[in-house]
Amino acid sequence: MGHRESSSIPLSPAILSLVLVLLIPCTRSQLQSSQAWSLLRIQRLLNYPPALSSWNTTTDLCYAEPNPSVTVVCYEDSITQLHIAGNDSFLALPLPRSFSIDSLFTTLTRLPNLKVLSLTSLGLWGPLPPKIARLSYLEIVNLSSNFLYGAIPERISDLRNLQTLILDRNLFGGRIPDSLGALSLLAVLSARNNSLSGPLPDSLATLESLRVLALSSNSLSGQVPDLRGLANLQVLDLERNFLGPQFPQVARKVVTLVLRENRFTGGLPADAISSCYLLRQLDISSNRFVGPFPPSLLSLPSLRYLNVAGNRFTGKLFSNTSCNDELEFIDLSSNLLSGNLPTCLVSNSTHRVVKFSANCLAAQDRTQHPPSVCQNEALAVGILPRKQSKASASKALVVTGIVVGVVGGALLLGFLIFFALRRASLKRALKTPPRRLIEHASSGYPSKLLADARYISQAMKLGALGIPSYRSFSLEELVAATNNFETSSFMGEGSHGQMYRGRLNDGSLVAIRCLKLKKSHTSQNFSRHIELISKLRHRHLVSALGHCFEYYLDDSTISRLFLVFEYISNGTLRSNISEGVAEKKLTWTQRISAAIGVAKGIQFLHADIIPGLFANDLKITKVLLDQNLVAKISSYNLPVLAENMKAEVLTGGSSNGSKELNEWAKHADKIDIYDFGVILLEVVCGRPITSQSEVEIIRDQLQASVAADGAGRSIVDPVISRACCDESLKTVVEICLRCLSKEPSQRPSVEDVLWNLQFAAQVQDAWRGDSQSSEDSPLSPHPPSSPLTVN
Numbered sequence: 192m193g194h195r196e197s198s199s200i201p202l203s204p205a206i207l208s209l210v211l212v213l214l215i216p217c218t219r220s221q222l223q224s225s226q227a228w229s230l231l232r233i234q235r236l237l238n239y240p241p242a243l244s245s246w247n248t249t250t251d252l253c254y255a256e257p258n259p260s261v262t263v264v265c266y267e268d269s270i271t272q273l274h275i276a277g278n279d280s281f282l283a284l285p286l287p288r289s290f291s292i293d294s295l296f297t298t299l300t301r302l303p304n305l306k307v308l309s310l311t312s313l314g315l316w317g318p319l320p321p322k323i324a325r326l327s328y329l330e331i332v333n334l335s336s337n338f339l340y341g342a343i344p345e346r347i348s349d350l351r352n353l354q355t356l357i358l359d360r361n362l363f364g365g366r367i368p369d370s371l372g373a374l375s376l377l378a379v380l381s382a383r384n385n386s387l388s389g390p391l392p393d394s395l396a397t398l399e400s401l402r403v404l405a406l407s408s409n410s411l412s413g414q415v416p417d418l419r420g421l422a423n424l425q426v427l428d429l430e431r432n433f434l435g436p437q438f439p440q441v442a443r444k445v446v447t448l449v450l451r452e453n454r455f456t457g458g459l460p461a462d463a464i465s466s467c468y469l470l471r472q473l474d475i476s477s478n479r480f481v482g483p484f485p486p487s488l489l490s491l492p493s494l495r496y497l498n499v500a501g502n503r504f505t506g507k508l509f510s511n512t513s514c515n516d517e518l519e520f521i522d523l524s525s526n527l528l529s530g531n532l533p534t535c536l537v538s539n540s541t542h543r544v545v546k547f548s549a550n551c552l553a554a555q556d557r558t559q560h561p562p563s564v565c566q567n568e569a570l571a572v573g574i575l576p577r578k579q580s581k582a583s584a585s586k587a588l589v590v591t592g593i594v595v596g597v598v599g600g601a602l603l604l605g606f607l608i609f610f611a612l613r614r615a616s617l618k619r620a621l622k623t624p625p626r627r628l629i630e631h632a633s634s635g636y637p638s639k640l641l642a643d644a645r646y647i648s649q650a651m652k653l654g655a656l657g658i659p660s661y662r663s664f665s666l667e668e669l670v671a672a673t674n675n676f677e678t679s680s681f682m683g684e685g686s687h688g689q690m691y692r693g694r695l696n697d698g699s700l701v702a703i704r705c706l707k708l709k710k711s712h713t714s715q716n717f718s719r720h721i722e723l724i725s726k727l728r729h730r731h732l733v734s735a736l737g738h739c740f741e742y743y744l745d746d747s748t749i750s751r752l753f754l755v756f757e758y759i760s761n762g763t764l765r766s767n768i769s770e771g772v773a774e775k776k777l778t779w780t781q782r783i784s785a786a787i788g789v790a791k792g793i794q795f796l797h798a799d800i801i802p803g804l805f806a807n808d809l810k811i812t813k814v815l816l817d818q819n820l821v822a823k824i825s826s827y828n829l830p831v832l833a834e835n836m837k838a839e840v841l842t843g844g845s846s847n848g849s850k851e852l853n854e855w856a857k858h859a860d861k862i863d864i865y866d867f868g869v870i871l872l873e874v875v876c877g878r879p880i881t882s883q884s885e886v887e888i889i890r891d892q893l894q895a896s897v898a899a900d901g902a903g904r905s906i907v908d909p910v911i912s913r914a915c916c917d918e919s920l921k922t923v924v925e926i927c928l929r930c931l932s933k934e935p936s937q938r939p940s941v942e943d944v945l946w947n948l949q950f951a952a953q954v955q956d957a958w959r960g961d962s963q964s965s966e967d968s969p970l971s972p973h974p975p976s977s978p979l980t981v982n
Contacts, residue, residue, distance in 0.1 A: 226270050227252060229301045230263070233275075236295050237313055238286050240277060269304040277312035277336075285316045285338045292317030292339075300325045306352075309333040316340070319363075324349035335359040335381075342366070343382075348373040354400075355379040360936040363387060367406075372397045381405040383428070384936035391416055391434075399423070407431055407449065408936070415439040429453065430474070431943075444469055451476040451498065459504075461485035469493050476522065477501040484528060489514035489521075489535070500524040500546065505565065508552065510534045522546040527565040529553075549918060558917065658757060659699075661725040664739040669693065669703055669753055676705075692758065700758035701736060708749050717749065720830060724754065726800060731792035733759055733815060733825040759815040759823055764789075764870070767816055768908075769879045776908075779915035780959070781820055782874045783923065783952045788822030789814055790948060793867060794941045796827065797860050804828050805859030809866035811873050811880075861935035867944065868930025875924060877908025890931050897924055916958035922951040 230252050234243045242260035246252065253265035264272035292315060299305065306328050315334070318341030323332075329350050340362035347356070348370035354377060363385040371377070372394025380398075383405050390413030395404065402423050407430035417440045418424060426447040427439065435454035446469050456479040464470070465487050473488070476498045484504035488497060490513050500522040507530035514535040521536060521544070528550040536545050548558035551565035672693030673680040682690040688706035695701060717740075727735040739753040761767075764785055767777050777785065789809075796804040806828050813826040872889055873880050880886055889906070896903040902921040904912055926947040932938050939947075 226268075226302055229298050230270070230273075232298050233295065236290065236298065237275070238290065240275070240313065242275060242277065264307070266304070270302045271304055272307035273299075273302065273305060274307070274309040275311075275313065276309070277314065284314055286314040290314075290316065293320050293322075296320045296322050299323075302326075304328055307331040310337070312336040314338065318342070319344055319347075321346040323347060326350070327352070329353055330376075331355040333357040334361070337361055339363060343368055343387075345370050347371070350374065351376070353377055357381045358385065359383040359405075360934070361385050365389070367392055367395075367411075369394045371395065374398065376400055378423075379403040382409070384408040387411055390414070396420055402426065404428070412454075418442065425469075435478070438463075441467070443467055446470060446493075447472045449474045450478065453478055455480060458482035459485055461487055464488065465491065467491070472496040474498040475502070480504060484508075484523075484526065486512045486533075489518070489533065491515060494518060496520045498522040499526065502526055503568070504528060506530075508533060518543060520544045523550065525549040527551065527568055529562055529565055658728060658734050659736060661728065661735060662737045664737045664753065664755055666739055666741055666753075668695070669739055669755070671696070672701065673703065700760070702733075702756045702758045704754040704756070706752045706754070708752055717752070723800065724829065727827060729792060729795045729799075730821065731788040731823055732795065732827075733757055733823045756825075759817050759825070761816045761818055761820070763812050764814040764816060764822060765811045765873065765879060767820075768811075769873060769877050776877070776910050777820070779911040779919070780952070780955055782911065783919070783948060783955060785814070785816065785820065785822040786871055786874055786923070787945065787948045787952065789824060789867060789870060790941060790945045792822070792824040793863050794945065796824070797863070797941060803860075806862045807866075809863055809870065811870045814870065860941065861938045864930050864938045864941065864944065865932075865935070868927055868938075871923065871927040871930060875903070875908065875920075875927060876906055877910060886931070890928065893924060894928060897921075897928070916955060919951040919955040919958065922947050922954065 231246060231248065234240075234246050237243070242258060245258065252263050253270075260276045260278075262272065262274035263270060295315070299308065300322060303326070305326050308326070308329060309331070311333055312335075314337065316338035319334070319339050321344040323329075323344070324346040327350065330352050331354060332350075333355070335357050336359065338361065339358070342365035343358070343363055345368045347353075348368065351374070353374050356374075356377065357379065359381055360383065363382060364387065366389035367382075367387055369392040371380070371392065375398070377398050378400050379402060380395075381403060384407070387406065387409040388411060391406075391411060393416045395401070396416045396418055397420075399421065400423060401421050403426040404418075404424065405426060405428040407428045409432055411429070412433040414437055415429065415434055418427070419440050419442050422442050422444060424442055424445055427441060427445060428447065428449040429439075430449045431452045433454055434450075436456040438455055438457070438460050439448075439450070440463070441448065443466050445467050448467075448470065449472065451474045455475065459475070459480055459482065464473070464485075468491075470491055471493050472495065473491075474496065477500070480499070480502040482504065483506040484499065486508065488494070488499075492515065494515050495517055496519060498520070501524070504523075504526040506528060508528055510531040510533055512533035512535065514533060516535075518536075519542070524546045525548070528547075529552060531553050532545075532547060536543070547554065548556065549560065551560045551562045553559075670676070672695050673691045676691055680691045680693060682692050682702070684690070688704050691703045691705065693701050693703050721738055724735050724738065734757050736755045736757060738755065740749050741751040741753070742748065743750045767775075768782065769776075793807075793809070796807060804827050807824070808826050808828065809824065810826070813824065815823045815825050817823060869880060869886050872886065872893070875893070876889055880889060892906050893903050896905045899905065902917045903924045904920070907915075907920065926939065926944055929937070929939050930944065
């Protein structure tokens, strides 16, 4: 709540009482009218949020009623602190199109003595204006949980009094400004969950006052600058980036060091870490570290949390190894460790979490590998045993000589065979007339349109393999294919027009969408739309084959648009998982394969088309399977379809019924990730999920099951429960739960999803002893089911 800062003046009690009585009315009226007007304008610019409902022209804003979401602090006749927080318990929607971030900061500059500015979870959107530098007295800036995008402005370095800068959970991109090194008083720099990229600027190493550097969940890459000069640095959080390969150099007073999910490699500098006597949390999991695991980490005096899982640490542990009694969490999982788990870790187990699965330890644990596995993998990554006698070295030389001789002979023989086959193929080629490849052509369009790089990425010029080239159909062809659009060919109707099944002259089946348009559209208006549609050709999409225009006779504008897609007849993903008899349901391997296919389709829609297609209303009933059980997405948020719909009010956190969120494409990729999580939930559980309430209930049940048994088997589809290994199931369940996070910024990227699913597939294949790829060699497909719609 609003309150005033006051100066301390030595007065006698009697005089002080008299002065206070005389000054109270005048003090309450001293706030400059221009600043009061500015606050009311801010209320209007923020679209009258509920937290500011008590503000009006008669309110003394420095003495407003208590409100946990709003604080206004005044000193004499000026506002020095402004805190406004939206409701962070759910996703705040962006402010309306009429909102202007520039107008907001223009108004804020009329509070020239502002020292603290905190505007969180208010739906602010747009680039952060450089004019923030006009607020030269600012010491604390917190703009977290909004939709701010673009680069962090260079001029923010003009705020020479700035001590805290928090920009978490926004959409900032580009590089971190090198000019931040000019902020000599900066103690906290936090920009978690954004889209920052490029290397960390070397100027960060000059911020001698820095205590917290938190840049997790971005796309930062390259080497971390030498931070040993930051003697006050206590927290370094660089989780989920692409940083590496060398371990960061930090000062001795660091307390929290989080480097998980990066690209750090090589050995761990045990001596440097051991000198960090205040270190309480060390997380280097899911990197590429190799070499001996330093047992000294277990006995660091202040350490409470240690996570080295998902690396390639080797070495032998001993039961008499000492460790810190205050350790609360230790995860050694998924390394190449052998020997015995230290006794000090298993004692006091009720007060400590210890994880050590997927190693080669001598423990009563079925997840442990035989010692030979760790030894072979250690050799595979170039980690050799330390002791190697001269005799063994000489033997190695002899063996190497033999191997080189054999390989050399084999290569010579291979070259001879190659040239013989090559000569024979050339003779056959001379007898065979040349064949022109037209598979990737897009006939019927001028070259200028097809070369329009503003809309289609260069990578997609090749089109898609295995399907006919995109072309323009005549209305007569479509009439013949559908027998004049008779009822028997009608497949259904949705928000994006009617769907028909047809058979072309060459006998191929197609799905035809018929969309009625407004009279204001001409074929020229649709050139860019058609170019975009013509590139919807991918292994994991129901690919577009062509289009057809029907025109009004009076003005030659388009009356109907027909879109022709490939016809997929092997059922939906749901019909192959949660419907029908158990014997015909997909196996676990096939389910992972289908999920990988959907994720690759999402990746294509987001990144390989310019502009990307987001908020695609993904549902398990809109994922189709072809005869080879290849998953294909059949729903796209095409601009031509969205423009033909009436605008509706933004609602919800999922894309179901929320096509308008495509306007906020900066965050819309996370909408598709959430919908993919719902699909993955049904893939795991094996029963239809038809409402948002069911999603939340089953998600909570799955979380509880994971907490109980580590992999969530109690809720897994019984059809696959016995046919999947723990590590594979656990990986899929964990990425599923992350996709279903309520906070969009906490949901993984599609690349993260793909990496985890492919890892789960590899683990499953190894467990089954199957060397074939989980995606490219699914088991025998099911017979075709009933006709399907392309929604």
